[in-house]
Each structure stands twice: as structure tokens, then as C-alpha cells.
Amino acid sequence: MSELLVGVDLGGTRIKAAVADGAGRILVHATVPTESYRGPEGVIDIIAGLVQRLATPLGGSLHGLGMGVPGLIDIATGTTKFMPNFPTQWRDVPVARMLTDKLQCPVRLLNDVRTAALGELKFGHGQQQPDLTMAFFAIGTGVGGAVVVDGKLRLGPLGAAGELGHQTLLPDGPRCGCGNHGCLETLASGPAITAEGVRLLHTGLAPRLYELVAGDAGRVNPREMQAAAIAGDELVREALDRAATYLGIAAANVVTVLHPDLIVLAGGVAELGDILLDRVRLVIRQRVGMFPAHEVRVEQSLLGEQVGMLGAIALAGEF
């Protein structure tokens, strides 16, 4: 085993790491808690230890390490800039340099959703059409995004291009964690959808949902809401449709800008499947129907939960 590629997916609660061969086939992988309370130094120690533990038995040398990070980073130096789900001491941490010092291999950091899009490009939908133009939405606790133009991930001068969750859709809408009002993220993220489910629960408008979660608002989530909608809660279905409609408007807006070949939905909320996809497709037809008939494909990620890790491996392969 000569050249190993290392992928790391740094999350607020979990660190996932995998070691792959030069073709991107995962050989070993593991998940450990992030232990954020130990600060950047401590977390970087955990990552380095985990990688060594996985890679050493394989006996090869590390060709490179790619890491997806939930925030904005200085891509030229691999330094964290804005990490919304981490303590403030994570601002301006030279993570790439620190990991290179420990692991003696080149390290590249990228926003986690841009990383995932790289995975989709290399191992998912992009395999059929390497030069595709794609908008990638990752819908979970937040709404992240990425844009690929002619097979190339767009980063912009600061790695912040593709932040599709921070499009303004309602100029006077709810406050977003980014400081703006009415971002897509405030309208279609997991917590935004859940909040509306909780409202319906508390107002007695969602009897099926009430049964499913035994009246416990803490158990409401998009998946339970989907089950409630299927079981007959019309207002819960409307809530899901409304979130999907906002997602469709955001997708339609990206169509006006780039007219991509493909729009990919990933992340936990995308697991809702057709209830989401069909609405997004419909809204695109409604909103950019003046465009001559040309179906922009809207699909779920082909890689499911693996997409972020595979993207990190793809990133490692770019050295």
C-alpha cells in the first residue's frame, strides 16, 4: 500500500475519519466524539491520533489529508475564520499547518458542504458527467451549499461562494445565525421545519403528529412530520410543502444565475425524498417557466451520509 488518502469530516459533535487507497476506496474508517471543550489544540490532537491509529496498520505513506469543516475558512492557508457551531477560540486557527506538523503530509481544509459537493462530483452524480454545472444544497441543522461550474467547484476569493442557504428569500423574514433576515436557512432547515411542527403540535392542529411523538415536542423532527403527513395531518403536510417551496424558490433563483444541469439535495432533510424533490421540481417550473423548455434535473445525492467523507477523500486526492 503506497499512497493513502485521508478524509476527515469535522462536526460539532463527531469527527469522522477514513483512510482510502489512491482510487478513493475506503480501507478503514472510524468515528469519535469531537470533545470541543478541549479547544482547538485538543481537537486537533484527537484528529491526528485518530488518523495515525487508522493509517499506521496499513503501512503506506500519507499522500494528503482533506478535511471538511463546518464554517468558513481561509482556503489558501487552511485557517478557520467563521465557525458558527464552535467556540469563539476557533477563529483564526491554522488547522492545516498544525495537522501537517503532526502528520507530515499536506492538509487541505474546505467548508464541509463544499467538500461534500466535491464528493458528489467525483463519486456521485458527477461520475456520469464530469464537466457538469451543479448546485448542491445540504439541508440539515443549517442549509449549506456549493456550486460547481463546468466540473469545477467554485470557491470565490474566500471559499465562501456557494453559500446557497444564505440567499435572502423573505427580506423581512426571521433572523438568521449569519445576521441577515429571511435567509433560506431560516425557512427550510431542519430546525425551521421542526419549529413549525412544534407550533402545530402545541395548537392541537396535528393529531397524528401528537400520537407519533406521544405529545412530546422534543421528539418532533422532519421525519416524524413526514410520517404524520402521510398518516393524514394536512397542516403538517402544508408545513413540509412550504419549506420545500422555499427550497424550490432558492433553487429557481440559482437557475436564473447559472442554469445548472443538475441540482442536488443532500443532508438529513433531503432524506425526506420525493415529498421534497417533487415540490422543488414543480416550483422551478413555476418560477423560471419562461426559460425555454429544458428540465433542470433535481436529484438526491447518490452518496447519502457518505458524501462528506468521500468529498474529504476527493480533496486529499487533489494534491
Added chain:
Amino acid sequence: MSELLVGVDLGGTRIKAAVADGAGRILVHATVPTESYRGPEGVIDIIAGLVQRLATPLGGSLHGLGMGVPGLIDIATGTTKFMPNFPTQWRDVPVARMLTDKLQCPVRLLNDVRTAALGELKFGHGQQQPDLTMAFFAIGTGVGGAVVVDGKLRLGPLGAAGELGHQTLLPDGPRCGCGNHGCLETLASGPAITAEGVRLLHTGLAPRLYELVAGDAGRVNPREMQAAAIAGDELVREALDRAATYLGIAAANVVTVLHPDLIVLAGGVAELGDILLDRVRLVIRQRVGMFPAHEVRVEQSLLGEQVGMLGAIALAGEF
């Protein structure tokens, strides 16, 4: 004179044509009425006649003809598809082929605003930075747009990428000519701004505007409104600010997608200058302030009214 480039700007009321040398320097130009009532055949005859009248005395051969067209066209064949300001018989007219038959030179058609962006790229702001990423808004009777990525105009599979005026900004907003509701075009075009001026005029809320247009609603336009705002009509200023705010939101949304180096405002309404530019800059800072400090430049076109014609000449130079 060996190789001549011909640029044509086809408008609903006027046809502008120019002949330039190989470096894009305009040698002769002329403007004639479009005479739409004569139908596509008649209008194409007018264009061919005008070009011959301009080019023949120069004695060179025609290297190519570029033409900006107000609508969507099939770029591969130069056939008109959707021409919102022309009679319906303009659907599916093979304009490029018809002109090639008459003029014996290659002809390329492109949406007029995408054509103008090509002019800005080649002869305007792009001269300083040929590989720039740029969003281009042309604000006039409609709001057109174009997107340039790494110095290359993005067309998409149907030449419809860059339709920035048809972003949805108010999901339940006013009806747009494209069929959608709440497009930027319904909120910040010349007619949208004027309509609000007329409302203020009729309700007695714009005394300075009333004086300036002698009470005649037909004379209200964005320029008169700017004069009224400067003369003290606060509500007229608010109306201009609101339109500029919508433009700023649309620009901020494009920043989330592409994080361009530069946003250019062109077209008649862009002539309002700083009252528009300053607000757009402010709104971008407000809406995508989470992006690490990196000023996206917002500027007026360097080419003024010439931008469309120069773009058509640039298009002719691409053969």
C-alpha cells in the same frame, strides 16, 4: 481595410448598427427605426440594408456580425425563441441564417444584456482583469443580466443563464411578464420605480415631483424622481431607496452563489448613479456580512449607452 466587425443592437423601437476594425474601434455607425410592423423578414431586410450601407464604402470584407437581441434565443443556431417585446411571429425565426444568406458572413445572436456584458468584459471593467468573475445587471424597461465566471460569459444550455432580473425576491409579489411573481424586475425596473412615483404624485405625497412634471403623470420617470428626491421629496427618495434595496438583495443573493469580484450596473436606471450604487453596496454588506471582510466591488458600467453595441462588436470578433 481588410477585416470588418459588425455589431447590431436590435431593440423594440430602434436598430443600432456599427462597423468596427479588427481591434473593435468603431468606424461608422447609424440608428434606424425597427419598423416591427414589417415582421421578421422586413426587419431583417432593414438590418442587412443598413449594414451594407455602412460597410460598403469602407471596402473591406465582413469578418463577422454579432447581434444583441432582447429575448431568449437558441444560441447554437441563432434562432429567436422568446421575444417579450416583439410580436409572436418572432418565435423560431432563424435570424442568423437569414442574415448570413444576405450578408455572406458568419452571424451570431445573443441576448442583448449578455451581449452588453461581453462589451463590458472586453472594453470596460474587464480590461483591467480579463479573468474576472462578474454579475452584470442592466436596469431599464426590464431588468436583464449576465454572469461572467473567470472571464467567460456563462450561457447555460439555452443561453438563458444570467437572467438576474427574474430572481424571485417576494414570493407573493407582483406579477412579472415572465409569468412568475415577485421577480426583481417587478420591483426595481424603470416602470416599477415610475409606478411608485406616479402613486405618490396622485396621492399628493410628492410636491417637488408634482412641480417638476407639472402634475403630468406621463412625465414621471426615475430621473425626475431623483431630481424630486434631491429637491426634498422624502417619500420619493424612499421609493428610490426601496428599489435600490431590492437590487441590493438580488446582488447579495448572487454573492452567495458566486462571490464575484465585481457587480456592474448598466442601463438607463443605472444612470441614477450613487443613490443606487451606495444603497446596493450597503445592502450587500448587510445581507452577506457573515462573509469574511471582502468588498465585492459595485460599479456602473464604464461604457454607458455604448455597452450593447461594443458587446455586439466583441461578439463579432469571436469568429
